[in-house]
Structure formats: structure tokens, C-alpha cells
Amino acid sequence: MTVFTSTGPRSLDDPGFSEHFLRLVGDGDEWGAVEAVTDLLDAGVAPQRVMLDLIAPTQGRIGELWAANEWSIAREHAATAISERVLAAVAARTPIRPTRGRITVACVDGEWHALPVRILAETLRLDGWRVDFLGANVPGPHLVTHLHQTGPDAVALSCMITARLPRAHAAITACRSVGVPVITGGRGFGPDGRWAHRLGADAWAAGADDAVTRLAHHWPPAPTDPYETAFLGDEEYTHVSRSRGVLVRTAMEKLRAAYPPAADYDQRKHDATAEDLSQITDFLAAALYVGDDLVFTDFIEWTRAVLDARGVPPIALRSGLTLLRDQLHDFPAATAVLDTGLLKAT
Ligand code: B12
Structure with missing residues (x-):
């Protein structure tokens, strides 16, 4: 689908568009970046596609440019802040009345990659979930208190860096012990989520689309004994x-x-x-x-x-x-x- 913006014809399928969007974000042009995505939404592009096919890969590029020392940490932070505001603009344009259950979405303790899980939260919201988004770095005991206060049907736990797996294990065990099943995701759980299963998660999903399908068709998971968890940490x-x-x-x-x-x-x-x-x-x-x-x-x-x-x-x-x-x-x-x-x- 081609969209006419103030800077000419643009389309999500056009590789030039993602470069254009990266430039806007990297130049700190919040207004331009928000306009680019609202133009797409106005043209009928699904908000899920805007988030998963534009904002998510752009954020990946932002981090890679930092890692390659092409962008300073300050430029990366500024660009990430714009990605967050663009995401907020998509959310503001797409109100949905919840029709499914309630889900708590959080990053494990010590995990600061908040954008991937925010995209997950917005995608679930668009699918009709009532989402409690707790954001980055949520200490396990506070997460459990929140579960007692809100009684959700699921917890979605994000771990992007493998160094946080021991804390992810503690959080998964704590949530399951209070009777709330856990779906996990994020690169930190390893290729094909191999470590999620070892840590006792009820489910793992590769990305937001996959999580939507899993939660719509395979939830709640079959109950298992929350105390039957692998002993790790010798x-x-x-x-x-x-x-x-x-x-x-x-x-x-x-x-x-x-x-x-x-x-x-x-x-x-x-x-x-x-x-x-x-x-x-x-x-x-x-x-x-x-x-x-x-x-x-x-x-x-x-x-x-x-x-x-x-x-x-x-x-x-x-x-x-x-x-x-x-x-x-x-x-x-x-x-x-x-x-x-x-x-x-x-
Ligand atoms: C951007 C970025 C950063 C930014 C974070 C900005 C921010 N506020 O989010 C900055 C530069 C600050 C950063 C810091 C660090 N980072 Co970093 N970062 C990245 C990068 C390049 C992109 C992450 C991203 O946002 N991707 C875009 C998202 C939207 O795409 P996505 O991952 O496909 O998203 C889907 C899934 O993740 C999934 N998902 C995520 N959570 C959940 C949860 C559930 C329940 C489900 C179902 C699905 C799900 O759904 C999403 C939507 O479909 C990745 C590499 C990469 N390409 O992913 C490294 C990466 C995650 N970082 C890494 C590292 C090492 C770090 C640092 C330790 C670096 C350092 N030395 O300081 C710190 C740690 C900070 C911390 N304590 O958390 C490593 C982790 C390595 C590992 N094996 O664990 C990675 C993988 C880079 C690499 N190739 O090694 N990082």
C-alpha cells in the first residue's frame, strides 16, 4: 500500500521507507516520525504491521548502530525515546474495548529492554486483552503483589538478555506458585525459547503475533505442579x-x-x-x-x-x-x- 506523505510517496513494502523512518528517528524528528506512522494508519495499514514491520526492526537497527559505534549512546537513547513516542501515537489512535481476559506484561528484574515488550503489550491490547503494562525491570516480589491485587489470567514475562535468566526463573516460579500461568518471550530465552521450558514457563512465543495466537487458542495451559520446577543453580x-x-x-x-x-x-x-x-x-x-x-x-x-x-x-x-x-x-x-x-x- 502506497501512502502520500509530505515527503513523497511512501510504502511499508518500499525498502526506502524504513531508511526514511530510521533517518527521522535518528535525527530526533519526533514530529516527522509520528506523521509517517499516522499517515500509514490513515491509509488503512494495520497498526500491528506498523509496530511489527516498521517500529520493531527500526529499533533493532538503532541498537546495532550503537553496537557498531556509529551512533553514540545519547543518540541511541534519543532515538529509542522517539520509538516509544511513535508507539504511544499508534496506541492513542487505536482504542479497543477489552473483550478477552486480563494480562500482566512485564520485564524481569534487571531487564531494561522495554520496547519489545511494549510492542507485545500493544499487540495484545489490539487483540482485546486488558493489559497491565509494568514496563522494565520489575522486581519479583512487586510483580507478585501486583498479581494479588489484579488477579490476571496470564503473566507475559520478557527477558532479552540471557544474564537475567536466574531472575526470570525466580519470577516464573513465583507467578506459578500463586496460580497465574506464565507466557515468556524475548531473545534472552534462547533459540526457540529453549531455556524458557527449562525454567518452568507454561509457554514461550517467538514474537507478538505468535503470542496473540497462543493466548487466543491455547490458554489457559493444562495445569502442572508449580513446585515441580528444575533445580538449577548449583x-x-x-x-x-x-x-x-x-x-x-x-x-x-x-x-x-x-x-x-x-x-x-x-x-x-x-x-x-x-x-x-x-x-x-x-x-x-x-x-x-x-x-x-x-x-x-x-x-x-x-x-x-x-x-x-x-x-x-x-x-x-x-x-x-x-x-x-x-x-x-x-x-x-x-x-x-x-x-x-x-x-x-x-
Ligand atoms: C535496542 C537494544 C538495546 C538498547 C535498549 C533500548 C531500550 N530501552 O529498549 C540499549 C542500547 C540501551 C541496550 C542495552 C543493552 N543491551 Co541490547 N539490544 C538492543 C537490540 C539491538 C534491539 C532490541 C530491540 O528493541 N529489538 C526490537 C524488538 C521490538 O524486536 P524483537 O526482539 O523481535 O521483539 C519481539 C520479541 O522480542 C518478542 N518479545 C519480547 N518480549 C516478549 C515477552 C513475551 C511474553 C513474548 C511472548 C514475546 C516477547 O516480541 C517482540 C515483538 O514481536 C538487541 C539485538 C536485537 N536485534 O534484538 C540488543 C540485545 C538484546 N542487547 C544485548 C546486550 C548484551 C545489551 C547490554 C548488556 C549491552 C551493554 N554491554 O551494556 C545492555 C543491557 C541493558 C539491560 N540491562 O537490559 C544483547 C543480549 C545478548 C544476550 N545473549 O543476552 C542483544 C541480543 C544484542 C546482541 N546481539 O548480543 N540494548
Whole structure:
């Protein structure tokens, strides 16, 4: 479908349109971005398609441009804020009276990727659900309090980063224990949602369209015992997660000797390195928690590319991994995961 905007003919099928929209968002042109989507809605394009085929992939590009060091974090934040306002404009233009049940939509504790789950929330609302959208970083106990107060038919839990899987497990178990079934989604649950099932989720959906179908046709799920959940988080996981502070501090103290250019780091670079090591430790802990190296190796490959784009050589990452490994020689599973990470960092 072709739409005539103030800047000429535009269509969702035209690859030039997504570039045009990315430019508007990247230039901080909120007015232009909102106009572009309202023109599409006026022309009869379904709001679900605007969200899933335009806003979602554009947000993916925004993050990739940040990762490639082409956009600063400030430009990424400004663009993300515009994506959120564009989404709000779509929502304001499409009021729907709820006809289905009530659903709580939230990100797990420590998860800040709010836009994917906001798109999910709006898509469910358009399908007739009454949605309580709790947004990013929802601590488990507060989520459960909310369930007691509102009595929903389902909880939709989002996890985009695998490092948050242990907290996702706690949230899934808590929701199921109070009798509310959980549908999960977001890349953090792994390819085909493989870790969602291990953590006891009632369902997993690849995206918002899939979630709509699942909730319309396969809900509520067959009841299962909420106490029958996998025991995850053995001794090694517990050690790595509890010693996170010491592991990172010790690695930072020894960094200069292992990687001499670190001696010239200013405070900003020093803090960024400590932050990277903290995240590496979180992903290591999550890999031990679910018993899958992929959690770690995926993150290491991505970190390597992010550092490379900022002129940091792979040896710096390898030094950091080795400094963590040196402290964990009594922990065979952790050492094995770090070894696979070291191979990916080469
Ligand atoms: C944009 C982005 C950011 C932005 C977030 C802005 C924001 N406020 O949302 C910024 C730059 C701030 C950021 C930060 C980080 N990010 Co980031 N980010 C991305 C990126 C590029 C796009 C995410 C996105 O919005 N996509 C658009 C959405 C709409 O598309 P979608 O995912 O297909 O959406 C569908 C599904 O997710 C699904 N869905 C989502 N939730 C749910 C829930 C349910 C119940 C259901 C059914 C479905 C569902 O439905 C959606 C709609 O169909 C992804 C990579 C990617 N391409 O996805 C990395 C990515 C998620 N980030 C990643 C990382 C590592 C980080 C950081 C740790 C980086 C750092 N070193 O600081 C931080 C962590 C912040 C935190 N604690 O949460 C990694 C995670 C890796 C991993 N293995 O876990 C990714 C995958 C990049 C990568 N390739 O490695 N990120």
C-alpha cells in the first residue's frame, strides 16, 4: 500500500521507507516520525504491521548502530525515546474495548529492554486483552503483589538478555506458585525459547503475533505442579554469583600486569572495563545456571565485536577472561565455560 506523505510517496513494502523512518528517528524528528506512522494508519495499514514491520526492526537497527559505534549512546537513547513516542501515537489512535481476559506484561528484574515488550503489550491490547503494562525491570516480589491485587489470567514475562535468566526463573516460579500461568518471550530465552521450558514457563512465543495466537487458542495451559520446577543453580553458580564483586575487583587490580595498555586508562575507561567484567561475570553465572555454554559464547562474540568497533583489541578481552579464570581454577564447570569463551575471543 502506497501512502502520500509530505515527503513523497511512501510504502511499508518500499525498502526506502524504513531508511526514511530510521533517518527521522535518528535525527530526533519526533514530529516527522509520528506523521509517517499516522499517515500509514490513515491509509488503512494495520497498526500491528506498523509496530511489527516498521517500529520493531527500526529499533533493532538503532541498537546495532550503537553496537557498531556509529551512533553514540545519547543518540541511541534519543532515538529509542522517539520509538516509544511513535508507539504511544499508534496506541492513542487505536482504542479497543477489552473483550478477552486480563494480562500482566512485564520485564524481569534487571531487564531494561522495554520496547519489545511494549510492542507485545500493544499487540495484545489490539487483540482485546486488558493489559497491565509494568514496563522494565520489575522486581519479583512487586510483580507478585501486583498479581494479588489484579488477579490476571496470564503473566507475559520478557527477558532479552540471557544474564537475567536466574531472575526470570525466580519470577516464573513465583507467578506459578500463586496460580497465574506464565507466557515468556524475548531473545534472552534462547533459540526457540529453549531455556524458557527449562525454567518452568507454561509457554514461550517467538514474537507478538505468535503470542496473540497462543493466548487466543491455547490458554489457559493444562495445569502442572508449580513446585515441580528444575533445580538449577548449583554450587558453582552460587559461588560465581556471590563472589561477583571480588572476582571483578581482583581482575581489575591485576589488569595492568596482564594488559599493560590498561595502565594509561582514564577513569572513564577504567569504569567501562569494570562494567564489562561485571557483565561477563553475570553471563558466566547464567551459563552455569542453565548449564549451556551458548549463554556465554554468544555474549563474548558480541562483546568482542562491540570492543573491536571501539578500537579495543581482542587481547584485552582475553586478558579479562583469563584473570577471571585464574580465580576460578577450583571450579571445573566455570573454567570450561571460560575456556569456550576464550576461544571465541580469539
Ligand atoms: C535496542 C537494544 C538495546 C538498547 C535498549 C533500548 C531500550 N530501552 O529498549 C540499549 C542500547 C540501551 C541496550 C542495552 C543493552 N543491551 Co541490547 N539490544 C538492543 C537490540 C539491538 C534491539 C532490541 C530491540 O528493541 N529489538 C526490537 C524488538 C521490538 O524486536 P524483537 O526482539 O523481535 O521483539 C519481539 C520479541 O522480542 C518478542 N518479545 C519480547 N518480549 C516478549 C515477552 C513475551 C511474553 C513474548 C511472548 C514475546 C516477547 O516480541 C517482540 C515483538 O514481536 C538487541 C539485538 C536485537 N536485534 O534484538 C540488543 C540485545 C538484546 N542487547 C544485548 C546486550 C548484551 C545489551 C547490554 C548488556 C549491552 C551493554 N554491554 O551494556 C545492555 C543491557 C541493558 C539491560 N540491562 O537490559 C544483547 C543480549 C545478548 C544476550 N545473549 O543476552 C542483544 C541480543 C544484542 C546482541 N546481539 O548480543 N540494548
